[in-house]
Amino acid sequence: MTTTIEHQPEQRAFEADVSRLLHMMVHSVYSDKDVFLRELISNAADACEKLRFEAISQPQLSADGGEAQIVVNLDEEALTLVVEDNGIGISREEMIDALGTIARSGTRAFMERLEAAKGGEKAELIGQFGVGFYSSFMVAEQVDVISRRAGSDAAWKWSSDGKGSYEVVAVNLADAPTRGTRVVLHLLDDAKKYSSKWTVEKIIRHQSGHVPVPIRLIEKTGADPVHVSDGAALWTKSKGDISKQDYDDFYRSVSGQYDEPLTNVHFRAEGRHEYTALAFVPGSQSFDRFDAERHGRMKLYVKRVFITDEAELLPRYLRFVRGIVDTSDLPLNISREMIQESPVLASIRKGLTSRILSTLEKMAEGEAETFTKFWDLFGAIVKEGIYEDYERREQLLKLARFRTTASGEVTRSLADYVSAMKDGQSAIYYISGSSLDQLNASPHLEGFRAKGIEVLLLTDSVDSFWPTNAPAFEGKTFKSVTQGQSDLDAIAEGDGAAEDKPATSADVTAFIEFARGILGEDVADVRVSGRLTESAVCLVASDQGPDRQLEKILQGAGRLQTASKPILEINAESRLVQTIASVSEDAFREDAAWLLLDEARILDGDRPTDPRAFASRQARLFERALRG
Structure with missing residues (x-):
């Protein structure tokens, strides 16, 4: 029975500078307006997939409405799509939350990135900030979203011209459906x-032909629907029946990115556990690649x-x-919490990881570029x-x-x-x-460098962390050049034997003994x-504990309350050091010792701990030099 619900329209403002954002999207991000249709179809496919999942535990949700499908209706006279x-x-609350908050994953960061976007970087931004729906405003003067959530007895309409508010x-x-x-879309x-069948059908086949939901196209009111896509999952097909274009299109569909993948890994595992995997290595970086949460982007199907x-x-x-990974070895009603503890998932994870790393090894050997x-x-x-x-440390x-230092x-x-x-x-040196x-x-x-030793x-x-967890490679340990005693004297120079340094x-x-006494509170040794x-001069860390860079990172992150005292190393062959050492005046030698320590700090990327004292010592040194 049809009922009329008495509600006054509710006018609300977008939670972003929408007019500026939409203008930037049209002129800075989307170089091809066709993408709006793909974004809408992807959203529709996701909605069908969500229903299939929720209906596992609540079958009544899919009791009416038929099999999952997406229908695209065109009207050239009314100029609508x-x-x-x-x-x-979606419910009223979901409309407000999902459609009323633009770039939900970070509006300010998104807009800053938009302003900086140039050339090919534009495509890399698409699909990373939850803005795909709003691409509709590139082609429409008004967008209406009418929705009834499965199991609900209420329907709602969201409308906007994309200029600052919605209703x-x-x-x-x-x-409502x-x-x-x-x-x-009012075009x-x-x-x-x-609004043309030929244009829209071509776009759907090219960009959305592999979504796992059938797509129908109706040219005009009263016309029979045309089956544009059968919803057959690409990963279920034989690799011989899939073209590179098919793989690329599916990758774009599943990833939300618009680049071409560097490679794909498509296989069916049989034996103790059976599953099909289709994974892609992207051809560009995602904006969230260093996200602290570091979540993966693989979809699990059962x-x-x-x-x-x-x-x-x-x-x-x-x-x-x-x-994606599709398996039949998990029950459809398994909870997300139980999935993480499943031995089946552990087996899939191990097998998929091995196949991807093997593919990368083959790429390294045969496709160097x-x-x-x-x-x-x-x-x-x-x-x-x-x-x-x-x-997998050795493999990695x-x-x-x-x-x-030798690679250019x-x-x-x-x-x-x-x-x-x-x-x-005997060691692999790094800095x-x-x-x-x-x-x-x-x-x-x-x-x-003087001995031609690669670093x-x-x-x-x-890079400041993994060398401490990688004890060796092919029997060679890793050693920071900023840590411990140098063992360069034992290493041959060129093709000759190791040479002894002059005494x-x-x-x-x-002077070194004098400096050790003067600087004793600030350094572990001279x-x-x-x-x-x-x-x-230079500063080095001791043989034990972290090297200089790791210590700075740990201290900056609050993981190390007190840094260890560094060791001041002095170049005995330096003309400057020899000249300083030849002066017997204690006041001068004290200033020189402190200035050498500050010089080492500066070379290490730090500042003098007492800038005023540094300036005073430097001034006294200049005065002495001017006096002759």
């Missing part, structure tokens, strides 16, 4: 082509019924991978696995690529590094910091350096 589904539908009002059940959502005059996109189907260091692009995009994330995944170390503009593997090690070299320029300028590298240049945040002069030895060849 309608996308209707018989999925889960929510109750509607008669006779004017039996269940599901109807999106009505702009210059978007008339989107017998083609979407269950969740929150199951941990891959370790977090592979969270950039997009795709593609692998280089992959590593530039996702290497910083994959290296998290060296720190976290003990079982083999995959890893690094810039080094390219990257090298650890196998390349080990094969080029010098006679007498970590915030940028290549900073690392290349570090005085810690001087002695290594890994590590600039990612995780330290008595004056320099005496000693002759075996790693410096040009600079006068």
